[in-house]
Amino acid sequence: MKRTILFIVFFAILGVSLAGLYWSQRRAKSPPVSSNAILNMAADAQRDLTRVPMHFTRLSDEQEIVIGRELSERYALQQRKLNPEEEALEKYVRRVGGTVAAHAHRHLAYFFYVLPDHNMINAFSLPGGPVYIGEGMLDQMEMEDELANILAHEVEHIDHYHCVERMQIEAQLKNANLELMGQLLRTPLEFWQAGYHKDEEFEADREGVRLAVESGYSPYGAVTLFTRLDKLCNEYVIHARSPEEELSELAIQSLTGYFRSHPLPSERLEQINRLIAQENWQERKTQKPFHVEYEVHNGQFVK
Amino acid sequence: MTWAIEEALRAPWIAVGWIVFAVALALTTRWIRYRHLAWQANVVALAAFIRTYTFNINLHEPFWPHVSLRLFTVGLVIAGAYVLAKIAADALEEFESVVRNAYTWAAALFVGLLIFAEAPHDWMSVFFIAAGIILALAGRRWNLPHLGFQEHFFAVAAIARTFDYNYHLTTYYGTFSVRILTVSIVAAGLYAISRRATDPDAPYALVSAYLHTTAATSLLAILMWYELSTGWLAAFWALFAFALAAIDRRFKLDDLRWQAHALAALTMLRSVTINMYVEETWHGLSVRLLSLSIVAVVFYAMSRLARMPDQWRARDFHHIYSWSASLIVSLLLWRELKPLSLAVGLAVFGLVLFEYGLLRRIAQFRYQSYVAFTAAFARIFFANLAAGEPGVFLSDRMITVAPLILIFFFVYAQLPASEENTSSDRRFHFDSFVAYLGTGALAALFYFQFPDEWVVTAYAALVFALFAAAWALRRPIFLHQGILLTLGTFARGMAHNLFGGSYLTGGNWSGRYFVVGSAAAILLSTLYFAFEIRGRYAPPANATRWKKITTALVARPEQLQFFVPVILVATMFALKMTAEWVTASWGLEGLCIVLLAYLAKEHSYRLTAYALFSLCTAKLFAMDFWRETFLERGIAFLVVGGVILAVAFLHIHFKDAFEYRR
Numbered sequence: 001m002k003r004t005i006l007f008i009v010f011f012a013i014l015g016v017s018l019a020g021l022y023w024s025q026r027r028a029k030s031p032p033v034s035s036n037a038i039l040n041m042a043a044d045a046q047r048d049l050t051r052v053p054m055h056f057t058r059l060s061d062e063q064e065i066v067i068g069r070e071l072s073e074r075y076a077l078q079q080r081k082l083n084p085e086e087e088a089l090e091k092y093v094r095r096v097g098g099t100v101a102a103h104a105h106r107h108l109a110y111f112f113y114v115l116p117d118h119n120m121i122n123a124f125s126l127p128g129g130p131v132y133i134g135e136g137m138l139d140q141m142e143m144e145d146e147l148a149n150i151l152a153h154e155v156e157h158i159d160h161y162h163c164v165e166r167m168q169i170e171a172q173l174k175n176a177n178l179e180l181m182g183q184l185l186r187t188p189l190e191f192w193q194a195g196y197h198k199d200e201e202f203e204a205d206r207e208g209v210r211l212a213v214e215s216g217y218s219p220y221g222a223v224t225l226f227t228r229l230d231k232l233c234n235e236y237v238i239h240a241r242s243p244e245e246e247l248s249e250l251a252i253q254s255l256t257g258y259f260r261s262h263p264l265p266s267e268r269l270e271q272i273n274r275l276i277a278q279e280n281w282q283e284r285k286t287q288k289p290f291h292v293e294y295e296v297h298n299g300q301f302v303k
Numbered sequence: 304m305t306w307a308i309e310e311a312l313r314a315p316w317i318a319v320g321w322i323v324f325a326v327a328l329a330l331t332t333r334w335i336r337y338r339h340l341a342w343q344a345n346v347v348a349l350a351a352f353i354r355t356y357t358f359n360i361n362l363h364e365p366f367w368p369h370v371s372l373r374l375f376t377v378g379l380v381i382a383g384a385y386v387l388a389k390i391a392a393d394a395l396e397e398f399e400s401v402v403r404n405a406y407t408w409a410a411a412l413f414v415g416l417l418i419f420a421e422a423p424h425d426w427m428s429v430f431f432i433a434a435g436i437i438l439a440l441a442g443r444r445w446n447l448p449h450l451g452f453q454e455h456f457f458a459v460a461a462i463a464r465t466f467d468y469n470y471h472l473t474t475y476y477g478t479f480s481v482r483i484l485t486v487s488i489v490a491a492g493l494y495a496i497s498r499r500a501t502d503p504d505a506p507y508a509l510v511s512a513y514l515h516t517t518a519a520t521s522l523l524a525i526l527m528w529y530e531l532s533t534g535w536l537a538a539f540w541a542l543f544a545f546a547l548a549a550i551d552r553r554f555k556l557d558d559l560r561w562q563a564h565a566l567a568a569l570t571m572l573r574s575v576t577i578n579m580y581v582e583e584t585w586h587g588l589s590v591r592l593l594s595l596s597i598v599a600v601v602f603y604a605m606s607r608l609a610r611m612p613d614q615w616r617a618r619d620f621h622h623i624y625s626w627s628a629s630l631i632v633s634l635l636l637w638r639e640l641k642p643l644s645l646a647v648g649l650a651v652f653g654l655v656l657f658e659y660g661l662l663r664r665i666a667q668f669r670y671q672s673y674v675a676f677t678a679a680f681a682r683i684f685f686a687n688l689a690a691g692e693p694g695v696f697l698s699d700r701m702i703t704v705a706p707l708i709l710i711f712f713f714v715y716a717q718l719p720a721s722e723e724n725t726s727s728d729r730r731f732h733f734d735s736f737v738a739y740l741g742t743g744a745l746a747a748l749f750y751f752q753f754p755d756e757w758v759v760t761a762y763a764a765l766v767f768a769l770f771a772a773a774w775a776l777r778r779p780i781f782l783h784q785g786i787l788l789t790l791g792t793f794a795r796g797m798a799h800n801l802f803g804g805s806y807l808t809g810g811n812w813s814g815r816y817f818v819v820g821s822a823a824a825i826l827l828s829t830l831y832f833a834f835e836i837r838g839r840y841a842p843p844a845n846a847t848r849w850k851k852i853t854t855a856l857v858a859r860p861e862q863l864q865f866f867v868p869v870i871l872v873a874t875m876f877a878l879k880m881t882a883e884w885v886t887a888s889w890g891l892e893g894l895c896i897v898l899l900a901y902l903a904k905e906h907s908y909r910l911t912a913y914a915l916f917s918l919c920t921a922k923l924f925a926m927d928f929w930r931e932t933f934l935e936r937g938i939a940f941l942v943v944g945g946v947i948l949a950v951a952f953l954h955i956h957f958k959d960a961f962e963y964r965r
Binding site: 006013014021037 | 686
């Protein structure tokens with residue numbers, strides 16, 4: 001009797017497993033092999049472990065603004081001078097950014113910069129207020145609402161302490177003596193360009209869309225932009241076709257991936273669509289076009 | 304007379320005349336017993352040999368339509384030499400061995416030269432081995448060991464010629480490839496003569512046999528390398544190794560056994576380094592899949608078939624084959640399956656290995672299954688857990704990870720403590736290991752399947768299931784896992800849900816009160832099972848102090864299952880309630896704990912409630928009393944006061960009804 005039951009269970013489990021195997025083999029789109037799951041768990045654990053100390057080592061807004069300003073001045077020295085067209089673009093970005101930043105929870109010194117690099121499809125922020133957006137990212141945009149949503153996302157990274165928490169404990173350990181934090185200010189720009197923890201990215205997405213909507217922009221700006229980025233992501237993700245490709249891909253990801261535990265654009269889209277449905281924003285579909293006007297006299301930007 | 308022969312005969316026939324004259328002299332010696340004539344016969348024969356070597360061997364004239372003058376004359380000289388080896392040696396008794404050796408070596412030399420000069424180039428190696436076989440058989444027939452030595456030289460010549468010439472042949476004999484025919488014949492000759500080339504009593508007989516068969520096996524293995532396409536070679540080598548092992552098993556030929564092992568090692572090397580990368584197809588089927596499947600099947604068969612020294616077999620060395628086969632199958636799965644399917648494939652493969660190992664009582668197959676399970680478990684972290692569309696329950700992740708969990712627990716269920724067959728598995732704690740893989744996979748699935756804030760509740764539900772399993776199945780491993788996961792739930796609840804939320808915006812309901820509250824409620828519900836199994840796994844009274852300390856949680860699980868939810872809820876109140884409600888909510892929590900203590904009759908619970916009341920009272924006077932508004936002060940005083948009165952009432956009226964455990 002026991003043996004019969006064992007046989008039945010064995011074949012049932014074998015059947016379920018083979019069905020799962022068949023189903024996964026029949027999938028047209030195979031997910032890429034990556035160490036994302038492990039990295040996400042490690043990043044989660046690290047974040048969870050540091051949240052308690054973060055509560056007790058908080059910097060004041062004034063200290064944060066000073067750090068951000070000094071970092072920003074330091075990084076400005078590394079950038080080339082903007083051409084008239086880029087200056088006009090930066091002015092446009094500052095106008096849109098200023099509109100959304102006005103609705104942030106914390107009133108910090110928000111300021112917006114364009115990084116003149118067409119290969120940089122990214123935006124990032126520094127503690128206390130500076131927000132940077134790459135020209136490559138601007139190239140991807142067709143609507144002003146898309147720009148507003150991306151800038152609001154970066155503002156929310158600052159607003160919700162994501163930026164400052166990256167250096168907060170170290171700053172406190174140095175006794176918050178801002179003049180003596182030379183080492184801290186030598187942090188490379190790439191450190192801030194890397195993504196945040198998945199939860200923080202989701203929070204910045206969620207709150208960024210709210211901020212954009214409060215500033216009069218459409219939440220669909222985030223949807224159209226993330227749809228475009230999702231397509232880009234699918235084009236760039238390498239789908240390994242052999243164990244060797246898998247291993248080499250994993251090695252590369254493991255070296256660079258720890259801080260790049262961004263959620264996939266598809267996951268971010270799903271959250272934004274859920275938020276739009278939850279807040280009944282479906283009617284706010286109208287978007288303003290991405291439009292920059294400027295005048296140049298004798299090679300100099302005028303207005 | 305010698306001179307007269309030279310004068311009388313045509314140049315090609317002089318050597319023949321001399322050898323005939325030498326034979327005549329030797330025969331005369333036998334009749335008249337005059338030994339000087341025998342020495343003269345040797346001298347004349349030597350002259351014949353020199354003449355043959357310098358003149359006859361270079362002749363190119365035909366004699367008959369298909370027989371050259373060289374073949375005929377040198378053949379006659381060789382025949383003469385063998386006749387002289389018999390009669391001249393008999394005539395010179397004290398030099399018999401030397402004379403016989405000299406004649407037969409000379410004859411063998413001329414046979415070799417004749418083959419080299421006369422045999423068709425493609426078939427020369429076959430003639431060499433044929434000559435070797437004849438010599439060896441003759442040596443055994445007439446008990447002439449030096450003929451066996453001469454066979455070795457012919458065998459070497461045949462092998463050298465095969466390597467140098469036959470492998471490069473591209474011609475056909477009818478429909479058969481001349482390369483296959485000639486090399487196979489040479490190899491067959493070597494196998495055939497391996498046991499007969501040398502006197503069985505000779506000290507080097509075994510070495511000779513080993514060298515012959517090794518050469519033959521090498522020739523055939525290399526022939527396969529030339530004849531087969533890249534993808535099929537490993538499969539044919541494997542089949543060849545299997546054939547050798549089978550012959551060895553039937554006839555107890557140790558040399559074939561080692562050759563089978565060596566060939567199998569080469570097959571393994573080739574399978575891993577070359578066949579894994581083969582992309583060609585055969586009738587629409589992947590050659591990689593077919594060839595490596597054959598290799599794997601052959602290796603599994605060889606793990607049963609291949610002979611080994613007894614002490615090796617006793618130590619399971621023959622299972623190198625089954626391990627190799629399993630490695631090939633695993634790598635093949637990695638190659639052939641999609642990234643998402645690999646974990647399921649490995650787990651199913653592990654299940655099949657395990658069941659076979661259980662059925663046939665072969666521990667090594669079960670050990671291989673544990674390795675496959677480990678690989679499957681590790682794989683889900685790289686391909687499966689991060690897969691699937693967000694918000695979809697029956698996603699790629701669920702469909703591909705759930706079967707693994709079923710398999711792990713099914714395997715664990717078949718490793719009961721009473722089973723004699725699986726005692727070695729338990730000695731190495733593989734039963735616990737598989738159970739941990741199952742629970743680990745389930746916990747990982749929950750971690751990725753549920754929204755981040757709900758993971759703590761999902762873990763609490765898992766703790767409930769583990770405690771229920773520990774109670775119902777009487778397996779302590781589930782209690783251990785339940786305790787570990789309770790600690791994990793506590794850490795997750797504190798760090799993620801209570802301290803990890805947003806600083807500025809909501810989420811308190813879904814992220815805190817309801818989620819942490821539901822997790823705490825589920826953890827508290829495990830108390831039923833915790834009380835049922837309390838003391839079941841307590842260390843014996845004479846256990847060391849250290850043992851008692853380390854097993855304290857297992858012996859008294861109801862303590863942990865109580866304190867974890869209580870601390871979680873108290874911390875949640877402290878962090879998330881508005882200031883005036885913190886003391887009040889602690890007071891209400893204390894009341895609930897008192898009721899629980901009455902129900903469970905647990906002294907430590909009641910003490911916890913009293914500690915919480917003391918904390919409330921201290922906080923009332925130290926902090927709440929100084930708050931600004933009457934409402935802020937009043938709420939805390941009213942609620943805590945009411946709670947303490949209720950507790951006092953309960954204590955007075957129901958004191959006798961309850962007895963506390965200590």
